[in-house]
Amino acid sequence: MRIARSLVNSLLSLSSERLADLSPSAAGDVYRLSSAFAAFAGRPLMERLDPRVLKGAMSLVSNALARTPYGSQLEFDHPLVISLSTSSYCPFACCNCYASSGGNRERGRASDRVQLFAKVARSKTPFIILSGGEPLVADGFEECLGLLLDAGKFVFVSTNALVDPSLARQREGQLVFILPVWGDRKRHDARRGAHSFDRLERNLAALNGVGQKPNLHIVLPDNDFSALRDVERLVRQYKINVVTIARRIHTGRVDGTRLVLSASDLSTLDHWRAVLQRHVRRVVCDLPELQSTAAPGRLHSLLGLRNFEGCAAGNWMMHIDDTGQGFPCFSFEGRQHLAVPRHLTIGDQWRAVRQMRAEFPGGVRCPGEYHARLEETV
Ligand code: SF4
Numbered sequence: 001m002r003i004a005r006s007l008v009n010s011l012l013s014l015s016s017e018r019l020a021d022l023s024p025s026a027a028g029d030v031y032r033l034s035s036a037f038a039a040f041a042g043r044p045l046m047e048r049l050d051p052r053v054l055k056g057a058m059s060l061v062s063n064a065l066a067r068t069p070y071g072s073q074l075e076f077d078h079p080l081v082i083s084l085s086t087s088s089y090c091p092f093a094c095c096n097c098y099a100s101s102g103g104n105r106e107r108g109r110a111s112d113r114v115q116l117f118a119k120v121a122r123s124k125t126p127f128i129i130l131s132g133g134e135p136l137v138a139d140g141f142e143e144c145l146g147l148l149l150d151a152g153k154f155v156f157v158s159t160n161a162l163v164d165p166s167l168a169r170q171r172e173g174q175l176v177f178i179l180p181v182w183g184d185r186k187r188h189d190a191r192r193g194a195h196s197f198d199r200l201e202r203n204l205a206a207l208n209g210v211g212q213k214p215n216l217h218i219v220l221p222d223n224d225f226s227a228l229r230d231v232e233r234l235v236r237q238y239k240i241n242v243v244t245i246a247r248r249i250h251t252g253r254v255d256g257t258r259l260v261l262s263a264s265d266l267s268t269l270d271h272w273r274a275v276l277q278r279h280v281r282r283v284v285c286d287l288p289e290l291q292s293t294a295a296p297g298r299l300h301s302l303l304g305l306r307n308f309e310g311c312a313a314g315n316w317m318m319h320i321d322d323t324g325q326g327f328p329c330f331s332f333e334g335r336q337h338l339a340v341p342r343h344l345t346i347g348d349q350w351r352a353v354r355q356m357r358a359e360f361p362g363g364v365r366c367p368g369e370y371h372a373r374l375e376e377t378v
Contacts, residue, residue, distance in 0.1 A: 048173040052152030056126030070304040078124040079318040079350050083330055086141065087113065087133035087322050092160055094182075094192045097132075098251055098330055110140035116324050117144035121151035123346040129156045129178070131330065133322065136161040149174050158217065160192055163203045169210040176241065177214040179203055182221060184230045191221070197230075204238040213241040213281075221248040222257075223265055228272045235279040243276050245269060246286045251331045252372035261289050288365035313367060314357025318350055328353050331368025338371065 057080070064076045090097070120128060128148055135141055136159050148155050149171050158178040168175060182188045185197040207214050218231055235243065247259050261269075269285060277283045288311060300307055308315045313328035320326055321333050324342030326349035332338050340352040360367045 049154065050152065050173040053126050053154040053174065056124065056152060060124055060126060065303070068305065071306060073306040073308050073315070076316055077350075078347055079353075080125065080316040081127045081129060081312070081318075082120060082123070082125045082346075083129040083131060083317065083319045084116075084120055085132060085320070085322040085330070085333065086130050086135035086144070087138040089138065090132050090134040091137060092134060092193045092196070094160065094196075098249075098253065098333075110138075113138065113140055113144055113322070114147070116320070116322070117147045119324070119346065120320065121147040121153065125346070126152075126154060127156070128153050129158065131158045134161050135159060136163065142167070145175075156215070159203075160196060160199070162199055163206060165206040165210045165212075168207055168212045172211075177203065177207060177212070178217050179214050180217045180219060181227060181231060181234075182219050183224075183227045187221075187224075187227065201234070201238075204234065204240070208239045213239045215242045215244065216240055218243065218245045219248050220245065220259065222259055223261070225265075225268055225272065228276070232272075232275060232279075235276055240280050242282050242284060243280050244284045244286050245273070247288075249331055249366050249369045250372055251333075251368060252376055253334065258369075261287065266290070309362075310357075310360070310364070311366065314353045314360075318346075318353050320349070326350070326353055328356055329368055331366070332371060335371060335375070 060076060060078060060080055061074075064074045067077065068075045130145070135157055138144070145155065145157075145167075153174070155171075155175050156178050157175070158180060160180065163177055168177065179200050180192075181200065182191045188197045188200075189195065204214060216231065216234065218227065220227070231243065234240065247261060250258050266287075266289060269287070273283045273285055311329075313319075313332075317329060318326055319328065319330045319333065321339075326340035326342075326344070327333055327335075327338060338356065340349045340356075344352070357367075361370070364370045
């Protein structure tokens with residue numbers, strides 16, 4: 001097994017060094033090889049991936065493999081994924097909003113945003129998720145997005161606004177839209193605003209029209225899974241790449257009862273996962289309840305890596321709010337006593353976030369929710 005680890009490490013570092021010089025067809029071969037490798041690890045790559053993104057990801061993974069002691073969990077020296085709040089302004093004011101954003105434009109000047117995006121663009125992190133406030137209405141958004149794309153990042157944009165398909169057409173292999181679903185049409189509109197579900201369908205049609213397959217992000221606010229019937233219709237009617245099923249978490253920013261998923265709920269979700277899987281490339285059940293039951297990955301065993309303890313936050317993902325402060329994930333946003341100062345480099349912010357992760361109490365499934373509840377009881 002140690003030999004397998006050293007072989008893979010050499011292969012990754014060699015490939016990432018040479019990827020920039022490859023012809024488009026050779027780069028395609030490397031992509032297919034890496035894609036098979038990632039699928040084997042249970043984390044499939046996107047259908048089309050710009051070679052610079054692949055190079056960034058491979059160099060981060062190969063560096064992590066080199067620095068991780070045999071038998072430990074993978075230690076990234078920079079986050080693999082950064083979620084970034086584009087602004088604190090959102091015109092929709094959804095009653096379910098996770099972010100500490102709203103109709104107030106006080107924070108988030110366009111010039112500050114450009115600086116923040118430029119800092120993230122200079123980082124080694126290959127995958128960036130832009131969330132809100134609503135990204136598509138932020139002043140200077142296209143310029144900011146351009147900074148990330150020009151730097152070779154793969155960008156996911158999570159939006160409730162109407163997408164201009166020409167934006168998606170420009171950057172094949174580097175840009176994917178994530179469209180959240182918070183219930184069936186009626187319940188989604190009640191939470192996300194009138195006509196929000198119509199807008200979601202218009203976005204699906206428009207993005208498919210320019211050859212893009214968006215991702216759907218289903219958030220379950222409660223044990224009513226009727227939304228999944230609407231989602232089944234959507235995946236039959238439109239071309240959709242990945243469907244993620246998550247549960248609503250309690251962040252303390254808006255009222256909400258805690259969703260507890262029973263064994264029978266999890267088995268219903270498993271049924272829906274199989275139904276939806278027939279129509280999309282992959283369905284990911286991103287539920288903290290399933291973390292402890294996850295089987296050790298085959299690739300992890302082969303390479304002598306321990307499975308990550310807990311969720312993405314601080315293991316391979318970091319969140320940055322619109323003022324530049326770092327957090328383990330978006331659910332911590334607004335908790336100033338846990339904020340990592342904005343003047344630090346991304347690498348130093350990541351080290352502070354990893355340290356925070358190491359101090360999370362063991363056995364807590366969602367540390368963000370845990371901290372929100374802790375504050376309510378103080
Ligand atoms: S703390 Fe972890 S489980 Fe909770 S919302 Fe953040 S990433 Fe998800």
